[in-house]
Amino acid sequence: MGTAHEALQERYRLGSLLGRGGFGSVFAATRLSDGAPVAIKRVPRNRVRHWGELPDGSRAPLEIVLLAKVSTGFPGVVQLLEWFELPKHIVMVMERPERCQDLHRVIRARRFVPEEVARELFRQVLEAVWHCTSCGVLHRDIKPENIVLDLATGQAKLIDFGCGTYLQETAYTHFAGTPSYSPPEWNDFGWYHGEAATIWSLGILLHQMVCGEHPFRRGRNLSWGQLPLPQGLSQDGVEEEEVSSVLQQSWVFFPHDSL
Numbered sequence: 001m002g003t004a005h006e007a008l009q010e011r012y013r014l015g016s017l018l019g020r021g022g023f024g025s026v027f028a029a030t031r032l033s034d035g036a037p038v039a040i041k042r043v044p045r046n047r048v049r050h051w052g053e054l055p056d057g058s059r060a061p062l063e064i065v066l067l068a069k070v071s072t073g074f075p076g077v078v079q080l081l082e083w084f085e086l087p088k089h090i091v092m093v094m095e096r097p098e099r100c101q102d103l104h105r106v107i108r109a110r111r112f113v114p115e116e117v118a119r120e121l122f123r124q125v126l127e128a129v130w131h132c133t134s135c136g137v138l139h140r141d142i143k144p145e146n147i148v149l150d151l152a153t154g155q156a157k158l159i160d161f162g163c164g165t166y167l168q169e170t171a172y173t174h175f176a177g178t179p180s181y182s183p184p185e186w187n188d189f190g191w192y193h194g195e196a197a198t199i200w201s202l203g204i205l206l207h208q209m210v211c212g213e214h215p216f217r218r219g220r221n222l223s224w225g226q227l228p229l230p231q232g233l234s235q236d237g238v239e240e241e242e243v244s245s246v247l248q249q250s251w252v253f254f255p256h257d258s259l
Contacts, residue, residue, distance in 0.1 A: 004084040004085060004086055005084070005086055007084065008084050008086075008091060010032070011031060011032055011033065012029045012030065012031055012032060012038065012040060012093065013029060013030045013032055014027050014029050014040065015027060015028035015029050015030065016028050018039065019145075021160075021162070023043055023047055023162040023163075024041055024042050024043035024044065024047070024162070025041070025042050026039055026040070026041045026042075027039070027040045027041075027042070028040075028096065029093075029096075037096045037097070037098050038081065038093050038094060038095060038096050039078075039093075039094045039095070039096040040091060040092070040093055040094075041091070041092040041094065042089050042090075042091050043061070043063075043089060043090045043091075043092075043162070044088065044089055045086075045087075045088055045089060045090060048061045048062075048063075048090055050062035050165075051065075052064075052065035052066075053065065054068055055068070060083070061090050062164070062165070063092070063161050063162050063164065064080065064083050064090075064092060066137045066161045066164045066165075066166075067080040067092075067161050068080060069135045069136065069137055070131060070132050070135045070137050070161075074128075074131050075155055075157070076124055076125075076127050076128030076131060076155070076156065076157060076158060077128055077131065077132065077157060077158050077159075078094050078095060078148065078157045078158065078159040079094060079095040080092060080093075080094055081093045081094060081095060094159075097148070097150035097151070097152065097153075097155075097157075098152065099150070099151040099152050100148050100149060100150055100151060101148070101149055101151060102144065102145050102146075102147060102148050102149070103121070103144035103145070103147040103148075103149060103156070103209070104143075104144035104145040106144075106149060107144055107208060107209065107212060111212045112209065112210060112211060112212035113209040113210065115210055118206070118209040118210050120154070121147075121149070121156050121209065122202075122205070122206055122209065124155070124156040125142070125147060125156055125158065125202070125205065126202070128156070128157075128158040129142065129158070129198060129202065132158070133167055133194075133195065133198070136166055136167045137161070137164060137165075137166065137167060138164060138165050138166065138167045138168075138194040138198070139158065139161060139163070139164050139198070140163040140164055140165060140176050140177045140194075140197070140198075141160060141162070141163040141164075141176070141177040141178055141181070142158070142181070142198065142201040142202060142205060143178055143181055143201065143204075143205065144205065144208055144209075145160075146158065146159050146160045147159070147205075163176040163177045164176075167194055167195075168194065171191040171192060171193055172191065172192055172193070172194060172197075173190060173191050175192070177201075180214060180216065181200070181201045181204055182197070183196060183197045183200040183201075184200075185197075203215075204216075
Protein backbone atom coordinates (compact mmCIF):
# COMPACT_ATOMS: atom_id res chain seq x y z
CA MET A 1 0.00 0.00 0.00
CA GLY A 2 2.80 2.39 0.90
CA THR A 3 4.57 1.62 -2.36
CA ALA A 4 1.41 2.40 -4.33
CA HIS A 5 1.04 5.77 -2.61
CA GLU A 6 4.67 6.64 -3.33
CA ALA A 7 4.29 5.58 -6.98
CA LEU A 8 1.23 7.78 -7.35
CA GLN A 9 3.07 10.81 -5.96
CA GLU A 10 6.14 10.13 -8.09
CA ARG A 11 4.17 9.84 -11.34
CA TYR A 12 1.47 12.52 -11.04
CA ARG A 13 0.96 16.05 -9.76
CA LEU A 14 -2.55 16.61 -8.46
CA GLY A 15 -4.44 19.71 -9.58
CA SER A 16 -7.89 21.20 -9.11
CA LEU A 17 -11.10 19.39 -8.29
CA LEU A 18 -13.12 18.66 -11.46
CA GLY A 19 -16.18 17.14 -9.85
CA ARG A 20 -17.57 15.25 -6.90
CA GLY A 21 -20.30 12.61 -6.85
CA GLY A 22 -21.79 9.94 -4.67
CA PHE A 23 -18.98 7.51 -5.34
CA GLY A 24 -15.89 9.72 -5.27
CA SER A 25 -14.05 12.81 -6.46
CA VAL A 26 -12.27 13.55 -9.74
CA PHE A 27 -9.22 15.82 -9.97
CA ALA A 28 -7.25 17.29 -12.83
CA ALA A 29 -3.66 16.09 -12.73
CA THR A 30 -0.47 16.07 -14.75
CA ARG A 31 1.68 13.07 -15.62
CA LEU A 32 5.19 14.10 -14.62
CA SER A 33 7.02 11.93 -17.16
CA ASP A 34 5.69 13.86 -20.18
CA GLY A 35 3.42 16.62 -18.88
CA ALA A 36 0.29 14.95 -20.28
CA PRO A 37 -3.03 15.96 -18.67
CA VAL A 38 -4.88 13.17 -16.87
CA ALA A 39 -7.90 12.80 -14.61
CA ILE A 40 -7.57 11.09 -11.25
CA LYS A 41 -10.66 9.60 -9.65
CA ARG A 42 -10.45 8.83 -5.94
CA VAL A 43 -13.07 6.51 -4.44
CA PRO A 44 -13.22 5.64 -0.72
CA ARG A 45 -12.68 1.91 -0.27
CA ASN A 46 -15.75 1.64 1.96
CA ARG A 47 -17.92 2.79 -0.95
CA VAL A 48 -16.71 0.04 -3.28
CA ARG A 49 -19.56 -2.45 -3.09
CA HIS A 50 -18.70 -4.79 -5.94
CA TRP A 51 -15.40 -6.36 -6.95
CA GLY A 52 -14.46 -8.45 -9.96
CA GLU A 53 -11.55 -10.16 -11.64
CA LEU A 54 -9.20 -8.67 -14.21
CA PRO A 55 -7.85 -10.74 -17.14
CA ASP A 56 -4.64 -11.41 -15.20
CA GLY A 57 -6.66 -12.95 -12.37
CA SER A 58 -6.16 -10.10 -9.90
CA ARG A 59 -9.08 -8.72 -7.88
CA ALA A 60 -10.25 -5.16 -8.55
CA PRO A 61 -13.30 -2.93 -8.01
CA LEU A 62 -15.99 -3.67 -10.58
CA GLU A 63 -15.70 -0.18 -12.11
CA ILE A 64 -12.08 -0.92 -13.01
CA VAL A 65 -12.92 -4.37 -14.34
CA LEU A 66 -15.61 -2.88 -16.59
CA LEU A 67 -13.33 -0.08 -17.79
CA ALA A 68 -10.64 -2.62 -18.61
CA LYS A 69 -13.17 -4.46 -20.80
CA VAL A 70 -14.32 -1.44 -22.81
CA SER A 71 -11.68 1.29 -22.81
CA THR A 72 -8.68 -0.28 -24.50
CA GLY A 73 -8.23 1.26 -27.94
CA PHE A 74 -11.79 2.57 -28.39
CA PRO A 75 -11.91 6.39 -28.70
CA GLY A 76 -15.53 6.79 -27.53
CA VAL A 77 -14.83 5.56 -23.99
CA VAL A 78 -12.43 7.19 -21.55
CA GLN A 79 -9.14 5.28 -21.38
CA LEU A 80 -8.07 3.82 -18.04
CA LEU A 81 -4.30 4.31 -17.81
CA GLU A 82 -3.61 2.64 -14.45
CA TRP A 83 -5.02 2.27 -10.96
CA PHE A 84 -3.74 2.13 -7.39
CA GLU A 85 -5.08 0.44 -4.29
CA LEU A 86 -4.39 2.59 -1.23
CA PRO A 87 -5.30 1.91 2.41
CA LYS A 88 -8.40 4.13 2.34
CA HIS A 89 -8.96 4.83 -1.35
CA ILE A 90 -9.04 3.30 -4.80
CA VAL A 91 -7.39 5.66 -7.29
CA MET A 92 -8.00 5.50 -11.05
CA VAL A 93 -5.86 7.42 -13.53
CA MET A 94 -7.63 8.17 -16.81
CA GLU A 95 -6.95 10.14 -19.95
CA ARG A 96 -8.07 13.77 -20.04
CA PRO A 97 -8.14 15.83 -23.23
CA GLU A 98 -6.24 19.09 -22.76
CA ARG A 99 -9.33 21.10 -23.70
CA CYS A 100 -12.51 19.34 -22.68
CA GLN A 101 -15.97 19.99 -21.27
CA ASP A 102 -18.82 17.75 -20.26
CA LEU A 103 -22.00 17.84 -22.34
CA HIS A 104 -24.05 19.18 -19.43
CA ARG A 105 -21.98 22.36 -19.35
CA VAL A 106 -22.11 22.66 -23.14
CA ILE A 107 -25.93 22.52 -23.07
CA ARG A 108 -26.14 25.04 -20.21
CA ALA A 109 -23.79 27.45 -21.95
CA ARG A 110 -25.59 27.32 -25.32
CA ARG A 111 -29.13 26.59 -23.99
CA PHE A 112 -29.29 23.74 -26.52
CA VAL A 113 -27.04 22.00 -29.04
CA PRO A 114 -27.58 22.86 -32.75
CA GLU A 115 -29.18 19.93 -34.53
CA GLU A 116 -26.23 19.26 -36.84
CA VAL A 117 -23.88 19.09 -33.86
CA ALA A 118 -26.36 17.08 -31.78
CA ARG A 119 -26.72 14.53 -34.58
CA GLU A 120 -22.98 13.90 -34.71
CA LEU A 121 -22.60 13.77 -30.93
CA PHE A 122 -25.56 11.42 -30.58
CA ARG A 123 -24.07 9.14 -33.24
CA GLN A 124 -20.83 8.97 -31.25
CA VAL A 125 -22.68 8.20 -28.02
CA LEU A 126 -24.64 5.43 -29.76
CA GLU A 127 -21.40 3.92 -31.03
CA ALA A 128 -19.90 4.05 -27.54
CA VAL A 129 -22.98 2.41 -26.00
CA TRP A 130 -23.03 -0.25 -28.69
CA HIS A 131 -19.34 -0.92 -28.08
CA CYS A 132 -19.96 -1.33 -24.34
CA THR A 133 -22.87 -3.72 -24.81
CA SER A 134 -20.89 -5.74 -27.35
CA CYS A 135 -18.26 -6.13 -24.61
CA GLY A 136 -20.92 -7.30 -22.15
CA VAL A 137 -20.96 -4.05 -20.14
CA LEU A 138 -24.02 -2.02 -19.12
CA HIS A 139 -23.18 1.60 -18.21
CA ARG A 140 -26.49 2.42 -16.44
CA ASP A 141 -25.85 6.16 -16.01
CA ILE A 142 -25.93 7.74 -19.46
CA LYS A 143 -26.52 11.48 -19.07
CA PRO A 144 -24.86 14.73 -20.25
CA GLU A 145 -22.59 14.92 -17.18
CA ASN A 146 -21.05 11.57 -18.14
CA ILE A 147 -20.17 12.54 -21.70
CA VAL A 148 -16.97 14.54 -22.10
CA LEU A 149 -16.19 16.41 -25.32
CA ASP A 150 -12.66 16.92 -26.60
CA LEU A 151 -12.99 20.52 -27.75
CA ALA A 152 -10.01 20.20 -30.10
CA THR A 153 -11.27 17.18 -32.05
CA GLY A 154 -15.01 17.00 -31.35
CA GLN A 155 -14.65 13.46 -30.01
CA ALA A 156 -17.24 12.47 -27.40
CA LYS A 157 -16.15 10.11 -24.62
CA LEU A 158 -18.34 8.13 -22.25
CA ILE A 159 -17.04 8.36 -18.68
CA ASP A 160 -17.90 7.20 -15.13
CA PHE A 161 -18.69 3.48 -14.99
CA GLY A 162 -19.29 3.63 -11.24
CA CYS A 163 -22.92 2.52 -11.70
CA GLY A 164 -22.05 -0.04 -14.37
CA THR A 165 -22.50 -3.79 -14.27
CA TYR A 166 -22.32 -6.84 -16.48
CA LEU A 167 -24.93 -7.02 -19.22
CA GLN A 168 -27.49 -9.78 -18.74
CA GLU A 169 -30.52 -10.96 -20.70
CA THR A 170 -32.77 -11.32 -17.66
CA ALA A 171 -34.35 -8.39 -15.83
CA TYR A 172 -32.49 -6.37 -13.21
CA THR A 173 -34.19 -5.88 -9.84
CA HIS A 174 -31.69 -3.34 -8.48
CA PHE A 175 -31.41 0.15 -9.95
CA ALA A 176 -28.12 2.04 -10.11
CA GLY A 177 -27.80 5.40 -11.78
CA THR A 178 -29.60 8.75 -11.74
CA PRO A 179 -33.28 8.41 -10.66
CA SER A 180 -34.58 10.98 -13.16
CA TYR A 181 -33.27 8.76 -15.99
CA SER A 182 -34.85 5.54 -14.68
CA PRO A 183 -37.31 3.83 -17.06
CA PRO A 184 -41.06 3.61 -16.37
CA GLU A 185 -40.95 -0.14 -15.75
CA TRP A 186 -38.60 0.40 -12.81
CA ASN A 187 -40.87 3.01 -11.26
CA ASP A 188 -44.02 0.94 -11.89
CA PHE A 189 -42.85 -2.63 -11.35
CA GLY A 190 -39.41 -2.58 -9.70
CA TRP A 191 -37.53 -4.25 -12.55
CA TYR A 192 -36.05 -3.34 -15.94
CA HIS A 193 -34.10 -4.84 -18.82
CA GLY A 194 -30.67 -3.34 -19.45
CA GLU A 195 -30.98 -2.63 -23.17
CA ALA A 196 -34.46 -1.09 -22.91
CA ALA A 197 -33.43 1.09 -19.98
CA THR A 198 -30.39 2.23 -21.98
CA ILE A 199 -32.62 3.28 -24.88
CA TRP A 200 -34.87 5.21 -22.50
CA SER A 201 -31.91 7.18 -21.15
CA LEU A 202 -30.64 7.79 -24.69
CA GLY A 203 -34.01 9.26 -25.60
CA ILE A 204 -33.82 11.64 -22.65
CA LEU A 205 -30.27 12.57 -23.66
CA LEU A 206 -31.33 13.39 -27.24
CA HIS A 207 -34.19 15.54 -25.97
CA GLN A 208 -31.83 17.41 -23.65
CA MET A 209 -29.43 18.14 -26.46
CA VAL A 210 -31.88 19.52 -29.01
CA CYS A 211 -34.44 21.04 -26.60
CA GLY A 212 -32.11 22.21 -23.83
CA GLU A 213 -33.89 20.57 -20.91
CA HIS A 214 -34.83 17.23 -19.38
CA PRO A 215 -38.15 16.15 -20.95
CA PHE A 216 -39.78 15.40 -17.58
CA ARG A 217 -39.04 18.70 -15.90
CA ARG A 218 -41.63 21.39 -15.18
CA GLY A 219 -44.20 19.00 -13.74
CA ARG A 220 -44.48 16.75 -16.78
CA ASN A 221 -45.45 13.22 -15.86
CA LEU A 222 -43.32 10.23 -16.73
CA SER A 223 -45.50 8.52 -19.30
CA TRP A 224 -45.52 6.79 -22.65
CA GLY A 225 -47.25 9.73 -24.34
CA GLN A 226 -45.80 12.19 -26.81
CA LEU A 227 -43.75 15.08 -25.47
CA PRO A 228 -44.37 18.67 -26.55
CA LEU A 229 -41.51 19.90 -28.73
CA PRO A 230 -40.32 23.51 -28.88
CA GLN A 231 -41.02 25.71 -31.88
CA GLY A 232 -38.10 26.14 -34.22
CA LEU A 233 -37.10 22.47 -34.28
CA SER A 234 -36.64 21.40 -37.91
CA GLN A 235 -38.61 18.58 -39.47
CA ASP A 236 -35.50 16.39 -39.31
CA GLY A 237 -35.20 17.19 -35.61
CA VAL A 238 -38.86 16.36 -35.03
CA GLU A 239 -38.40 13.06 -36.86
CA GLU A 240 -35.36 12.23 -34.71
CA GLU A 241 -37.39 12.94 -31.57
CA GLU A 242 -40.18 10.72 -32.90
CA VAL A 243 -37.67 7.93 -33.55
CA SER A 244 -36.38 8.43 -30.02
CA SER A 245 -39.93 8.15 -28.67
CA VAL A 246 -40.45 4.89 -30.54
CA LEU A 247 -37.15 3.54 -29.23
CA GLN A 248 -38.06 4.49 -25.67
CA GLN A 249 -41.26 2.46 -25.95
CA SER A 250 -39.47 -0.51 -27.48
CA TRP A 251 -38.46 -3.59 -25.53
CA VAL A 252 -35.77 -4.49 -28.08
CA PHE A 253 -32.27 -3.03 -28.28
CA PHE A 254 -31.38 -2.04 -31.83
CA PRO A 255 -27.77 -1.96 -33.05
CA HIS A 256 -26.54 1.56 -33.75
CA ASP A 257 -26.38 1.00 -37.52
CA SER A 258 -30.13 0.39 -37.65
CA LEU A 259 -31.08 3.77 -36.15
